[in-house]
Amino acid sequence: MFRPQLRLLVVAALVILGSASMAFAQEATPFTSAKGYSITPPAGWESVVGELGEEELAKLPPTVRDHYNPKETDVLFMDAAPAKDTDFRDNLNVFVLDEPVPISPELLEEIKGVLTEQYRSLFDSFQLVAFETAKYGENDAIRIEATYTLVGLNLVLYQALMSGPTKAVIVTCTLDSARKADREKFCTDAFASVKFE
Numbered sequence: 001m002f003r004p005q006l007r008l009l010v011v012a013a014l015v016i017l018g019s020a021s022m023a024f025a026q027e028a029t030p031f032t033s034a035k036g037y038s039i040t041p042p043a044g045w046e047s048v049v050g051e052l053g054e055e056e057l058a059k060l061p062p063t064v065r066d067h068y069n070p071k072e073t074d075v076l077f078m079d080a081a082p083a084k085d086t087d088f089r090d091n092l093n094v095f096v097l098d099e100p101v102p103i104s105p106e107l108l109e110e111i112k113g114v115l116t117e118q119y120r121s122l123f124d125s126f127q128l129v130a131f132e133t134a135k136y137g138e139n140d141a142i143r144i145e146a147t148y149t150l151v152g153l154n155l156v157l158y159q160a161l162m163s164g165p166t167k168a169v170i171v172t173c174t175l176d177s178a179r180k181a182d183r184e185k186f187c188t189d190a191f192a193s194v195k196f197e
Contacts, residue, residue, distance in 0.1 A: 123148035164196025
């Protein structure tokens with residue numbers, strides 16, 4: 001049922017590096033998409049314009065590079081604070097599916113094995129921490145939490161698939177694992193802020 005859309009769940013996890021231009025704002029400001037939803041990113045995380053250049057793409061393993069398509073992202077927010085010891089910036093991105101997806105235990109079982117296998121083929125040291133139904137704000141969701149290594153970075157992935165009346169969104173928050181304890185709430189608060197028109 002949902003398998004054609006699994007690729008979008010995978011692709012949503014791939015944004016990691018890049019020199020992109022940012023629109024600056026200090027307060028957490030809701031973003032309203034022309035695609036029928038809104039989300040509030042963490043304060044100081046800025047909307048990004050641009051995509052990975054050839055130099056950044058060359059750093060990625062071929063399995064990841066082959067799936068990278070920035071045009072599928074509706075919006076990407078990155079932490080505007082300069083990183084101290086890495087090129088990586090914690091980030092949040094949203095993909096939109098043009099149809100609702102019924103969140104259910106049946107859907108959870110349908111995609112868990114396939115999606116886990118796909119992530120393991122893409123990312124080194126992939127470990128699934130959670131794959132479960134959840135609720136963020138008003139929305140039922142499938143919640144995914146995992147850790148993995150990519151281009152020498154130890155990362156934590158939080159991902160939520162949420163559905164509205166006419167569409168669904170996949171929201172992915174990726175953090176440097178060293179900042180997990182301080183920043184996990186940034187991700188869950190952003191997930192809880194999603195509202196559908």
